[in-house]
Amino acid sequence: MKSGPHPSHQTRISMGASTYDEICTICGATDEVPGGWGRLAEPCPGPVSVDRALADGRAIPLSAWTLAMPAITCPRCGMVSYHPKDVSERYCGHCHEFHEHMKETP
Numbered sequence: 001m002k003s004g005p006h007p008s009h010q011t012r013i014s015m016g017a018s019t020y021d022e023i024c025t026i027c028g029a030t031d032e033v034p035g036g037w038g039r040l041a042e043p044c045p046g047p048v049s050v051d052r053a054l055a056d057g058r059a060i061p062l063s064a065w066t067l068a069m070p071a072i073t074c075p076r077c078g079m080v081s082y083h084p085k086d087v088s089e090r091y092c093g094h095c096h097e098f099h100e101h102m103k104e105t106p
Contacts, residue, residue, distance in 0.1 A: 005031070005040035028053045076102050 005011055009024040020030035022040060027048050029039035048056070071082050074092035081093060090099040 003037070005037055006043050008044035009040055010044075011040065072099075075099060 005022065005024075009029060010026055011022040011024050014020055014023050014030075020033055020038070022031045023029070024040060024044055027044050027046060029042070029044065031040050032038040070084075070087050071080050072087045072090060073080050074095060076097075077092065077094050079092060079094040081087065081091075083093070085091070086093060091097070092099065092102075095102070
């Protein structure tokens with residue numbers, strides 16, 4: 001039997017956690033340190049909400065945070081911002097311009 005995460009998970013290496021090495025970017029399941037695949041050995045249940053992840057004691061995947069937050073996409077450069085002030089003022093930090101002042105690009 002192959003040891004490792006279930007193939008339905010999309011994992012990345014954690015750079016900042018001390019209690020796990022890999023996290024699923026979809027559901028927030030993690031392996032266990034020391035040793036063991038923890039919830040990563042089970043099939044991925046799919047995206048989970050921040051509330052569900054907290055209730056299950058899971059790490060909160062970035063996708064759960066960003067799906068729960070309002071965002072704005074710049075019509076010129078396509079950058080997405082989740083900063084509340086950018087969203088409320090319709091401002092692009094990359095272009096350094098308010099959307100309403102942007103001229104249409106050819």
